[in-house]
Amino acid sequence: MLYVLKRIGVSLLLVWVVATIVFLAIRLVPGNPAEILLSQGGVAPPPGAVAQLRAQLGLNQPLGVQYVEDMRRLLMGNLGTSMQDQSPVADEILRRLPRTLELIVAAAILSVLVGLPSGLLAAIWRGGMFDRVASWLAAVALAVPVFVVGTLMIEIFALGLHWAPAGGYVSFARHPLRHLALLAMPATTIAVGLAAILFRMTRASVLDVSMRDYIRTARAKGVAPRRILARHVLRNALMPIVTVLALNLGSLLGGTVLVEYVFNWPGLSGLLVSAVNARDYPEVQGVVLVISVLFVALNLAVDLLYAVLDPRVRQG
């Protein structure tokens, strides 16, 4: 119990540190939200209009006052309103987050379906033709940047074969078929790299566990090979694979920006980039904070899972 409380405490501290760093970092970057908002079209507004908007946005307050106000607001669970259109930041994040999560989950499912069995087979047939071809394909998949994969997919499947739309988004509730058709390519694009990582991790981890003494003992005892693979090798090999998958999924929360741009998928990463460009402080803070909380929560979940799986972790 103490272990769990300690982990939760550290996680909360981390979230506060992130909130503080983001607050300072975005304000240290040059660029004034009021000026940018009113400078559209290349023409700067009169200084009076900028001052007026700065006052409206609360940016004329001293930094310390802004910080205290921000933290107080965040503690109340209020992420503030966007400087661009005065809409609640939380609403926009709640609109975008499920889209990014959906993309990540779909990519994760695809990558697990491909990466795990292929890694396992490559380890079983180590040095064989399948292992060599799959390892080579995984190396290529890891080397090719995600926007190249995405662009190639658009060229082939949207412009060439006309099998899928080039990009865009409609909600599932509005048009389920259309939604799935639009999800297919971006999810596959992310899955390509992720599957390659899982393939390599599974292959290495399975090979590593296969060399352990307890596997040799099991073999010596005459345990059936399938049972050794399923109960002893795979189960023990899964720990690092789960860790890698969790870390990669966490990174994807804010890292799907290229895929979102290439496929015009209006997710959280795209929102973060446009918010930074507009110096929309509350929106940047809100998105980074939500991503951090999810990342920390994901890591906390993995830590707690470790503790469940391995009693030694619990005992410190």
Place this chain on the structure above:
Amino acid sequence: MFSLSRREWLIGAAVLPTLAQTARAAAPDTLRFGLSSYPPSLQPWANTGTAALTVKTLLHRGLLMFDTSGQVAGALATKWARDGNTGWHFTLGDAVFHNGAPVTSADVKWSLEQIMAPTSTAYLRGQFEVIASIETPDAKTVRIVTKQPIVTLPLMLATPFAPIIARDSLNAVGGIGAGPYTLTSHEQGVSLSFAAFPKFYQPGHPKLKHIHMPVYADENARVAALQSGDVDMIEYVPWQSMTSIEKNPKLHLSAVDGPYMALAFNGGTGPFKDERLRQAVAHAIRRQDIVAAAFYGRGTVLEGLPITKTSPFYDPKYAHGWNYDPKLAKKLMAEAGVPNGFNCTLLSTAQYGMHLATAQVVQQHLGEIGIKVKLDLPDWATRVAMGNRGQYEFCVQGQTADNNDPDGLSAYIDGTLPPDNSRSYHLPTPEIHKLLVEGRAEFDPAKRRAIYDELQRVAIKVVPLASLCWREQGYAMKKNVRGFTNMPGGLNFYSGYSLENVYFA
């Protein structure tokens, strides 16, 4: 083991394209227009970018507008005329707002006063300072009295920055306007949908029942959406894609010279306080290289003030006043006391390829005459902030005049206006200011031409900005999309006005 039979494969192959078609399905009375960004705000009088302007031309109308030939035309006002030297008289037609209420002179007065308010963030607030009062003798008549004679008032009122909104309706998204379309739904960051307003004042318009505007922020995604048939039309066609679109038999490209690129100078500090060095820079650049490098050949060399060739104020005498002449540039440097050149910093941005490529070409060409240029390339937001504070020696500008009248260049060449990002910093131009004021107050076309001739002559000498090139601004559409007009020069970003004429052949 999971496996597919040949029949299942065949069914799958048949279903996939159907799925794609489902994703593309569109009613024949709906125009799907790929926007380049989601409007950050639909505040009716603010300038919040081109995409927002296009959307607002669907929702709103002002007293006047620009017709497809670029001329000022009536919109909510059916008649307008000068009333003495400082008065303008407008007669309203029978237009109604989207809430069904008639457009009255009180709505006009209220809207224009919102723009003029001291706390307003309207784009035209500064220019509207010339208005002394707005009178409403009856519900259908508006009289605008100005502090001094001003010939360009109709031009200001024809821009989409001066829409008339129903009184006290700002709580509705974008305010309640009287434009050809009403906003039916919008999903933040994703798309906006519009339905034709059945009581629009122009009979038979708009021609299409619906417009759907999905947002494609990435230019390649936008082009791919058009090529794959996901949308019928796109704005901001990237220059590198124009040729392939032209070659596509199913598509049509409409590209005209619209915005222009230029260099602005810091006249308060650094080498460019000296007009001879500004002239030297203006004469040292082979502008064709910028057109080639930054715009893939999609532009036109600009060696004088950005006045379009079709303008009655275009004067070939001054159109090439800053021609490429490195010998003259060297001579000017020698006269300024720096015959062997000097070091300076050029502010641009790495965020937009055209700004970066323009800066690189300028750097290379100035290097050829001994001016060693260091590039400062922050992101766009920082670039804007540095521009507003004059934290540069010279900088790359991408701009559009407010209209095709020379007065539309005021914001960019009048150095007596307060310093800001859009023009040279602390570069006093008293002669230019005087001529602009005279030109604005002169109603005789021949006299105006003479004033702007003189303005061009002075500008060539003073170099309030060094123009570089026009850049093509493109809209691309399927071949069966008709009725859209891509307006040239300073009117380019108002092309959304013609969406009310669009139909499918």
